[in-house]
Amino acid sequence: MPQSANTITTVSHQPSDSSAQEARPARKVTVATLAALRARGERAVFVTAYDYPTAVFADRAGVDMLLVGDSAAMTMLGHPNTVAVTMDEMLVFARAVCRGARRPFVVGDLPFLSYQCSDREAVRNAGAFIAAGCDAVKCEGGERVARRVRAMTDAGILAMGHLGLTPQNMAQLGGWKVQGKTLAAAELVLRDAVALQRAGAFSILLEAMPAEAAAFVRERVDLLVYGIGAGPHVDGQLVIAHDVLGNFVGDVRPRFVSRYADVDDVVTNAFLSYAADVRSGRFPTPEHCYPIEPAHEAEIRAARVAGAPSACSSGSAGSAASPGSFAPPAPADAIASAGAAGHGASPAPTVGALQ
């Protein structure tokens, strides 16, 4: 579409690549879709997202499920662990993701102390994620949160449990430690899974468990079982988007992470190039400037050269010398030379002259 001089260009978030469009079936993923995937032996693709563009890109790529994880504390906010993120912060992330995710099933992650204290708080906070557009919520723990899961389920909210390595009680676990490494330990996880199933959870997520232990649990419950670092024998694979994309800034490097892009380098290099262009005067060029009628341009240039007072700077209250009104006019020769070169094609002297 041709752009008029007054138009500020807008672009749709539709991909230009039609193959990407095709990978994005229109039907919203529901819990029934997830059950059907499992029944067909197909694995759900599950990634974290905390912002609108990531949700749009994941949706375009045909990702089935998005977790607005409390890992946002680390990935997005730079905290050393997950417990620092608040409910208000999580809702900002959740709303942004829900605006971008049309097809994926979105799970909102209940942050630390948003559900542990009472059933009432659990239902209120879970409900806030649903009101933000999420399809379900996730909370950490088994038997000890089963009452909360029952309360949320009774309020009509789909709840996913999170077992194995549960970062919100990292201090009790003694660090980032693999869970379920013996049959006895796997049985403890199973006991928690059964408690969640009885409480009405539709699903559990197993984190950092040996593949055999995760399979052992999955084969003994009637729940959708997803895994992050829990091997292949589960109904779907979750990854932290920043780990896959290569833009996590921090020291935690789990064994199960597979990197598919180097966004850290792409972003750093883009900023380096931009900085070099700004500093050298290669940016902006005439294509980045808004054109106006030549006659108007000439008139404005003439006014700059003459240092003529404008309507804004005339009058008693706002003289041209008052603080914050106008910079002194540039010397005529600097303006003339910039104009002759055409719209800042030789921007360094122009910028200097206008300072």
Ligand code: KIV
């Ligand atoms: O917040 C999160 O991303 C999570 C995963 C690590 C399981 O809970």
